[in-house]
Amino acid sequence: MTSATLIEPDLDFIARVNSGAGLNLKKCYQCATCSVACSISHDDRPFPRKEMIYASWGLPDRLIANPDIWLCYNCGDCSDRCPRDARPGDVLGTLRKMAIREYSKPAxxxxxxxxxxxxxxxxxxxxxxxxxxxxxxxxxxxxxxxxxxxxxxxxxxxxxxxxxxxxxxxxxxxxxxxxxxxxxxxxxxxxxxxxxxxxxxxxxxxxxxxxxxxxxxxxxxxxxxxxxxxxxxxxxxxxxxxxxxxxxxxxxxxxxxxxxxxxxxxxxxxxxxxxxxxxxxxxxxxxxxxxxxxxxxxxxxxxxxxxxxxxxxxxxxxxxxxxxxxxxxxxxxxxxxxxxxxxxxxxxxxxxxxxxxxxxxxxxxxxxxxxxxxxxxxxxxxx
Ligand code: SF4
Ligand code: SF4
Structure with missing residues (x-):
């Protein structure tokens, strides 16, 4: 029997991502079109769909130091094809900005x-x-x-x-x-x-x-x-x-x-x-x-x-x-x-x-x- 994982969403983090570039993480319904559209996404662990889940669940510890957010060049292909206008490319851009804020001090x-x-x-x-x-x-x-x-x-x-x-x-x-x-x-x-x-x-x-x-x-x-x-x-x-x-x-x-x-x-x-x-x-x-x-x-x-x-x-x-x-x-x-x-x-x-x-x-x-x-x-x- 597998054990359940308790998720404790960081609501402030969700709000900060949403305010980054006028985003709304709730729009994403996990269709994975973005991962298919992204030509540089890995076959075994495609992005940015999973990053959209982590972001909408409020899990900064899976995102801020995740190298995948830096593999993205914000070309916008995924955002152009997202049927829900959730703008996954911009979400990754906002996460990169948050990472810079986290690591370059003083604030x-x-x-x-x-x-x-x-x-x-x-x-x-x-x-x-x-x-x-x-x-x-x-x-x-x-x-x-x-x-x-x-x-x-x-x-x-x-x-x-x-x-x-x-x-x-x-x-x-x-x-x-x-x-x-x-x-x-x-x-x-x-x-x-x-x-x-x-x-x-x-x-x-x-x-x-x-x-x-x-x-x-x-x-x-x-x-x-x-x-x-x-x-x-x-x-x-x-x-x-x-x-x-x-x-x-x-x-x-x-x-x-x-x-x-x-x-x-x-x-x-x-x-x-x-x-x-x-x-x-x-x-x-x-x-x-x-x-x-x-x-x-x-x-x-x-x-x-x-x-x-x-x-x-x-x-x-x-x-x-x-x-x-x-x-x-x-x-x-x-x-x-x-x-x-x-x-x-x-x-x-x-x-x-x-x-x-x-x-x-x-x-x-x-x-x-x-x-x-x-x-x-x-x-x-x-x-
Ligand atoms: S961001 Fe858009 S394309 Fe990607 S999983 Fe969510 S709804 Fe689908
Ligand atoms: S914006 Fe980033 S995640 Fe989206 S298609 Fe371009 S490289 Fe891939």
Whole structure:
């Protein structure tokens, strides 16, 4: 005789999922059309139908650290075919947002980013920090003069380092602590769902799998298998490509500065400069495409959580390109002012990385790698 399982629904969790993107979990009548529509769902444990049950039963401990919610790319195919308009793709999107909230601490930053009325603070705080550091250290020069526009004369590299290195270390720490808990919780969830216990993390094996999966994640390979909304892959790739290559460009300029002792501004035909310009244009174009797609599928957004990142990516690209064009046009006051504004957007992007949708880059990568790692480890145990 099998024993009964007592379910204790978390009603607050159900309410939070429902309020995420104007959803209504009660609409789902478990027909499983969504799992059939999803081309990347596993054959043995298909999603998102079972996630719809867990969500409507109020079982966050089966969802928040469940790698399956990160395998989904919110292509919308399942939502398009759901006969009850229960929008399973959006439910998974809301669950991912809740997972980011769970693992990226402190929570105060989420409240700051959740409310559009607090948007001014997201720029006032960086402005005070950047301007304040410039004044306190005496390194910022508000009257750089000279015939050439050189941003390092206005805002020296040493000042950039003083602000952005500690900021990046703090962000890295937030992610480290979040990912550590996420990995432990994914193991517990794996066992809770009856999929077996992958055991304590074999870090070497996990990192090998992560490195193996990373190119496919960046290329958004899984998006190609979507049917109705396959076209949305292009905009995602453009934004992912631009962020990845801009990180490479920043690394190359640091290398040039400290190892080759070469200072900017660099010639427009310099290969790294060309890559930077291509990336900037890709960032603007990709963000505009994403905004257009989101406007078409307006209900598919997670509200402000999505719009904030799209706006940030767009203005980061625009202010970067405008800074360069104003320098080339020889308008010093406008070029320096735009450079300062660009620094605000860059600060914003880095500082709030763990709390915005961009945190997907980290949590999705870890979850996808863990999914494959668990399959690998449990497969070996069976042999
Ligand atoms: S979410 Fe829609 S398609 Fe999926 S099981 Fe529920 S009713 Fe069916
Ligand atoms: S949104 Fe797309 S990837 Fe996600 S579950 Fe639905 S069909 Fe699958």
């Amino acid at each position: 105060v930053f989420h409240s700051l980013l959740d409310d559009p009325r607090k948007l001014p603070w997201l720029f006032i705080i960086p402005a005070v920090i950047i301007f304040g550091m410039g004044v306190i250290t005496g390194l910022m020069n508000l009257n750089p003069g000279g015939e050439r526009i050189v941003f390092a004369h206005f805002f020296p590299v040493a000042l950039i380092e003083l602000i952005f290195i500690p900021l990046s270390v703090a962000v890295g720490l937030v992610f480290f602590l979040g990912v550590r808990r996420f990995l432990a919780d994914m193991r517990a969830t794996h066992e809770r769902l009856g999929k077996g216990d992958p055991g304590p993390l074999d870090l070497k094996r996990f990192l090998q799998i992560l490195v193996r999966e990373l190119p496919g994640i960046i290329r958004h390979d899984r998006f190609t298998t979507c049917s109705d909304n396959k076209h949305r892959k292009m905009s995602h790739i453009m934004v992912a490509f631009s962020f990845t290559s801009l990180a490479f460009v920043a690394g190359a300029f640091v290398f040039a500065l400290y190892i080759l002792n070469s200072h900017g501004p660099y010639d427009q035909l310099n290969p790294v400069k060309i890559l930077a310009n291509i990336s900037g244009i890709a960032l603007i174009a990709g963000s505009l495409l994403l905004i257009r797609e989101r406007r078409v599928a307006l209900r598919q957004t997670n509200g402000w959580f999505d719009w904030y990142l799209l706006g940030l990516a767009l203005f980061l690209g625009l202010t970067g390109m405008l800074t360069q064009w104003l320098r080339l046009a020889g308008i010093p006051w406008a070029a320096y002012a735009m450079y300062f504004v660009h620094l605000l957007f860059a600060f914003n992007l880095i500082a709030f990385l763990p709390y915005t949708k961009l945190a997907h880059l980290v949590y999705r990568t870890v979850a996808v790698a863990y999914h494959h790692y668990a399959v690998d480890i449990l497969g070996r145990k069976k042999v």
